[in-house]
Amino acid sequence: MITNENRKTRNRIIAIVTCLLVMLLCAACGSSDEPEPNEEITPQTDQGSAAVYDEVLNSYRELFDMGKDGCLKHIEDNGLLESNDGINYWLPWDCFNDGANAVWGKVDYNGDGVDELVLASDSDSYKKVYAIYSTDGTKAYELRAGEPLRYRIDAFVLPEGTFVIHGSGGATAGIDTICTIAEDCTGFDIVAVYEYDETANGTMDHFSDGETLSDEEFQEKYFSKAVDAAEFGGIEFSPLMAS
Numbered sequence: 524m525i526t527n528e529n530r531k532t533r534n535r536i537i538a539i540v541t542c543l544l545v546m547l548l549c550a551a552c553g554s555s556d557e558p559e560p561n562e563e564i565t566p567q568t569d570q571g572s573a574a575v576y577d578e579v580l581n582s583y584r585e586l587f588d589m590g591k592d593g594c595l596k597h598i599e600d601n602g603l604l605e606s607n608d609g610i611n612y613w614l615p616w617d618c619f620n621d622g623a624n625a626v627w628g629k630v631d632y633n634g635d636g637v638d639e640l641v642l643a644s645d646s647d648s649y650k651k652v653y654a655i656y657s658t659d660g661t662k663a664y665e666l667r668a669g670e671p672l673r674y675r676i677d678a679f680v681l682p683e684g685t686f687v688i689h690g691s692g693g694a695t696a697g698i699d700t701i702c703t704i705a706e707d708c709t710g711f712d713i714v715a716v717y718e719y720d721e722t723a724n725g726t727m728d729h730f731s732d733g734e735t736l737s738d739e740e741f742q743e744k745y746f747s748k749a750v751d752a753a754e755f756g757g758i759e760f761s762p763l764m765a766s
């Protein structure tokens with residue numbers, strides 16, 4: 524038999540349980556709607572780039588893990604030497620010590636909100652860059668010039684995401700390719716290609732389509748603006764094999 528007293532007690536218990544459930548639900552709602560004050564919101568593109576760049580970094584780790592001979596053979600078999608349109612002239616040098624000098628870093632050169640990935644050999648006074656990658660968030664693209672760059676190759680970065688890919692043919696000859704990152708992130712857009720050859724031309728003038736610059740004018744227009752050779756445009760580099 525249910526007495527009035529029992530009914531009151533039961534109703535009281537139901538009311539307390541209901542209150543507790545409502546409080547729990549409200550707490551859950553609050554936690555999902557309002558991020559913690561110190562929580563950083565990472566854009567989707569950054570998460571995508573982190574994942575695809577991790578794959579790229581691991582492929583270089585696997586390359587250096589092959590040891591000197593395996594590493595050099597892989598580079599040769601895959602046409603990664605300076606005769607192609609990449610900038611990877613210095614890549615084989617890191618094979619000789621199993622990637623001990625290999626470093627990597629990320630920075631957004633062209634201000635599109637997505638970092639580019641740079642791999643380099645860390646030696647002497649500057650970073651000898653041998654690969655720059657961009658990404659659309661789903662895939663990494665090694666930035667290539669689309670035509671053979673020839674010669675011994677060094678890459679320099681200027682403000683606002685312009686690069687100078689310098690191919691040295693000795694003290695008096697060379698090719699400089701001026702390029703930017705293509706809008707679709709899949710390669711370089713070539714802005715200009717300058718060639719100079721004092722032995723052939725009797726001058727150090729730099730010739731491009733429709734433009735001739737003296738060596739001094741060329742240095743002033745481009746190399747004087749190169750930023751942070753040691754950091755390649757402000758990157759904090761990390762050792763590849765130790766990270």
Ligand SMILES: [Ca+2]
Pocket residue numbers: 630631632633634635636637638639
């Ligand atoms: Ca970018």
